[in-house]
Amino acid sequence: MQPKALAMAVSGAAAGLMLAAGTVQAQETFEWKLVTSWPKNFPGVGQGPERLSTLVEEMSDGRLTIEVFGAGQLVPGFEVFDAVAEGTAEMGHSASYYWKGKAPAAQFFAAVPFGMNAQEMNAWLHYGGGLELWNELYEPFGVNVMAAGASGVQMGGWFNKEINSVDDLDGLKMRMPGLGGEVMSRMGVAIVTMPGGEIFTSLQSGAIDATEWIGPYNDLAFGLHQAADYYYYPGWHEPTVMFEALINQEAWTSLPDDLQAILRTAVRDVNADVLDEYTARNNDALQTLLEEHDVELRRLPDDVLTQAKEHSEAVVTELAESSDMAGKIHESYRAFQDKVVNYHAISEQAYYNARNPEGGPTTAE
Structure with missing residues (x-):
């Protein structure tokens, strides 16, 4: 074989190997567990993690799947943070005031009496530096966090x-x-x-x-x-309670960039959707309580x-x-x-x- 032909053959083989490697990398899949502080499939707050799981699987074409566990199914509801920090589960869905024994300042990100409502909290978190502070607070525990729903103003x-x-x-x-x-x-x-x-x-x-x-x-x-x-x-x-998506830091960094983007986008969708559902359902439920019960x-x-x-x-x-x-x-x-x-x-x-x-x-x- 002539040197030129040999070089072309080697180059083609190398390109083929690179293409094959890229295909293998593109097909890499991740199977995650998500633990919550709520009963499985509970209306509103319990549906948020289920929606997240569905969205992520659809958007990633199955490359990232998330199995959701209700409170007590894998860990008790008040042990969600520890489970994520320790890697027992890659994700969690909860409310940050449950962790006041570990990080008292976490309570600012759940609910402050006579403080900001859901619209205001979301603005602070996403455009006022709040989310960066939230992540700074959780960083020593090896946990990332995103806002993942809001209740709106609660009842007394x-x-x-x-x-x-x-x-x-x-x-x-x-x-x-x-x-x-x-x-x-x-x-x-x-x-x-x-x-x-x-x-x-x-x-x-x-x-x-x-x-x-x-x-x-x-x-x-x-x-x-x-x-x-x-x-x-x-x-x-509780002028609102902001719910949180907790993510184990090592699990997060193991994801390729596109799956990180998909997960961020899905969490942001859930953040809005949970509040939308509460706004839509609360008055009907109140009428039922007053008129039927x-x-x-x-x-x-x-x-x-x-x-x-x-x-x-x-x-x-x-x-x-x-x-x-x-x-x-x-x-x-x-x-x-x-x-x-x-x-x-x-x-x-x-x-x-x-x-x-x-x-x-x-x-x-």
Whole structure:
């Protein structure tokens, strides 16, 4: 064989090998597990991870598949963060205030009493530096995080007796997580922490006297109206809860760039979709609770809200002063809230006031 022909043959063989290697790389697949803090397939928050799994498999043409486990199926609901950090599961779906024992400042990314709502939180996270701070907080644990849904403004809670003044809270046993729970404890309430799947039986048995969960859509699904008669608003303690997609750092870096982009895009879709579903379903569920189950809808008394706001300011300040990282997050959070509240005063709030000048719900209590 002539040297020129030999060179061409070698070059062709090398190109073939490179093409084959590229094909093998393109066909590499990843099978992930995702653990959640919610019952499997639970409406709203539990459907978010299922949608994520479906989207990722479709968008990646099966190269990345994610098997979703409900709370207790692989790990308990309150062990999701540890499972992701340790690599037991590549992903998790939960709410960051459950990890206050590991990273107290994580509570800023779930819900701040009298703080930002879902629209404002999403703006801060994605355009105000919040998401970068969230990832900085989780970095020592080997965990990445993305916003993966929001509840919208929640309800004030279910109570087995009327609350006519702040004095009626004294001695109550109530399930309420996060900063809101700390505020209520300063108002005389004995706070109990438990995953969602344990709430109904605890309320029905009298182990707790009151609970908050999410809102009418989920509360109806749990049957909480069968265990308590009084349903209070507004959810001052949780103007929204931001849900989180946790990703093990090593698992994340093992993905090629295109699969990382697919996963980011799918999580962002789920982030919007969960809030859309709550907005669409909550009022219908509330009407069912009121009209079919004779639930008593009540507004929390003014003195309860006044004291809650006073205690909230103290609780949030103390958290901000607990560490340099907490202070850094709080400074960013408050600076963004001040700006967005200023604008919303002449936009969102002004519009709501014009649309409903009488104030209060249009549904009779």
